[in-house]
Amino acid sequence: xxxxxxxxxxxxxxxxxxxxxxxxxxxxxxxxxxxxxxxxxxxxxxxxxxxxxxxxxxxxxxxxxxxxxxxxxxxxxxxxxxxxxxxxxxxxxxxxxxxxxxxxxxxxxxxxxxxxxxxxxxxxxxxxxxxxxxxxxxxxxxxxxxxxxxxxxxxxxxxxxxxxxxxxxxxxxxxxxxxxxxxxxxxxxxxxxxxxxxxxxxxxxxxxxxxxxxxxxxxxxxxxxxxxxxxxxxxxxxxxxxxxxxxxxxxxxxxxxxxxxxxxxxxxxxxxxxxxxxxxxxxxxxxxxxxxxxxxxxxxxxxxxxxxxxxxxxxxxxxxxxxxxxxxxxxxxxxxxxxxxxxxxxxxxxxxxxxxxxxxxxxxxxxxxxxxxxxxxxxxxxxxxxxxxxxxxxxxxxxxxxxxxxxxxxxxxxxxxxxxxxxxx
Numbered sequence: 001x002x003x004x005x006x007x008x009x010x011x012x013x014x015x016x017x018x019x020x021x022x023x024x025x026x027x028x029x030x031x032x033x034x035x036x037x038x039x040x041x042x043x044x045x046x047x048x049x050x051x052x053x054x055x056x057x058x059x060x061x062x063x064x065x066x067x068x069x070x071x072x073x074x075x076x077x078x079x080x081x082x083x084x085x086x087x088x089x090x091x092x093x094x095x096x097x098x099x100x101x102x103x104x105x106x107x108x109x110x111x112x113x114x115x116x117x118x119x120x121x122x123x124x125x126x127x128x129x130x131x132x133x134x135x136x137x138x139x140x141x142x143x144x145x146x147x148x149x150x151x152x153x154x155x156x157x158x159x160x161x162x163x164x165x166x167x168x169x170x171x172x173x174x175x176x177x178x179x180x181x182x183x184x185x186x187x188x189x190x191x192x193x194x195x196x197x198x199x200x201x202x203x204x205x206x207x208x209x210x211x212x213x214x215x216x217x218x219x220x221x222x223x224x225x226x227x228x229x230x231x232x233x234x235x236x237x238x239x240x241x242x243x244x245x246x247x248x249x250x251x252x253x254x255x256x257x258x259x260x261x262x263x264x265x266x267x268x269x270x271x272x273x274x275x276x277x278x279x280x281x282x283x284x285x286x287x288x289x290x291x292x293x294x295x296x297x298x299x300x301x302x303x304x305x306x307x308x309x310x311x312x313x314x315x316x317x318x319x320x321x322x323x324x325x326x327x328x329x330x331x332x333x334x335x336x337x338x339x340x341x342x343x344x345x346x347x348x349x350x351x352x353x354x355x356x357x358x359x360x361x362x363x364x365x366x367x368x369x370x371x372x373x374x375x376x377x378x379x380x381x382x383x384x385x386x387x388x389x390x391x392x393x394x395x396x397x398x399x400x401x402x403x404x405x406x407x408x409x410x411x412x413x414x415x416x417x418x419x420x421x422x423x424x425x
Contacts, residue, residue, distance in 0.1 A: 098395030196421025
């Protein structure tokens with residue numbers, strides 16, 4: 001296969017590494033496209049052979065060289081590239097979220113239906129062993145019919161804060177964290193339940209980040225960005241991207257081309273996404289979920305509990321149990337600091353003692369899940385009984401749950417979806 005990339009920021013790295021490493025037999029990287037030449041040159045140097053580089057306006061030329069396109073651009077631009085590639089008959093691998101709004105979902109669905117190409121949305125959380133174990137137990141009927149779900153996700157002041165430094169802070173780019181980040185979580189629920197969202201109600205707010213909240217807490221004058229800021233190296237919210245060779249190459253050394261600052265102040269002006277979100281979702285199979293996403297917690301992880309007609313299933317995951325202040329401002333330090341992690345899956349059956357379910361952990365990111373995802377993407381799913389590979393309908397259902405939630409939060413009323421969860425009513 002001949003693979004082309006559009007979007008050469010941080011997110012492209014996993015796929016580039018795969019095609020240069022363990023999955024090099026699956027295909028060759030034949031073309032790159034990005035708004036920034038410096039970023040393309042960085043990846044071209046890693047690829048090691050002369051690879052054509054195109055501006056976005058030349059995307060049609062890229063399509064002439066490729067069998068498949070890997071889309072890792074800013075979320076709001078996904079639909080444009082996905083539709084163009086599908087209409088050219090190319091396969092498409094697109095990072096989550098599939099797109100950011102209902103219009104983009106409709107355009108992609110129409111293109112996917114008329115195209116000879118295949119579309120894969122890369123939901124790597126499906127492949128995490130703990131999440132796969134949940135899917136297996138629910139499919140086996142371990143707790144009977146699921147009636148309610150409680151799902152809480154906490155982002156700490158390393159990961160959560162970072163969304164408020166980057167392009168994600170602008171709702172027009174990311175659709176908000178209920179689309180960009182929660183698309184992972186909403187997809188997990190759709191997949192776990194084998195159902196689709198039907199009715200969504202939400203309340204959200206910006207309570208911690210942003211200029212107004214900083215003023216309320218008396219934080220005083222804030223820098224526009226990290227580089228050159230007086231607090232660089234001491235303020236736990238001011239990121240030093242010069243300390244991380246990869247971030248420096250992709251962003252600091254590239255900003256002269258487009259003026260994009262990767263290290264904007266999280267307490268600055270212009271933030272239009274929320275950091276506290278609560279959502280209530282009813283599904284086509286009558287299950288109801290309460291969901292919360294919190295982006296300024298002292299620890300990172302998630303808890304999900306399923307109540308069923310024959311018991312209860314609980315998954316508790318701590319990805320980082322505390323946040324060292326120096327790790328929050330120095331990416332290289334964050335990777336070295338032992339901050340603790342744990343996971344526990346517990347099955348409670350009626351009138352029985354709780355049973356801790358073992359989780360088989362593999363090598364690599366997300367407990368070996370990233371490796372399984374890449375194998376699916378580049379070699380095929382091979383009759384996976386858990387059906388982890390996601391197509392465009394899965395991508396649409398997760399995006400529209402977030403879109404419905406943001407709409408509900410703005411209007412104060414529930415938002416309804418069609419029976420299959422692929423369109424707003």
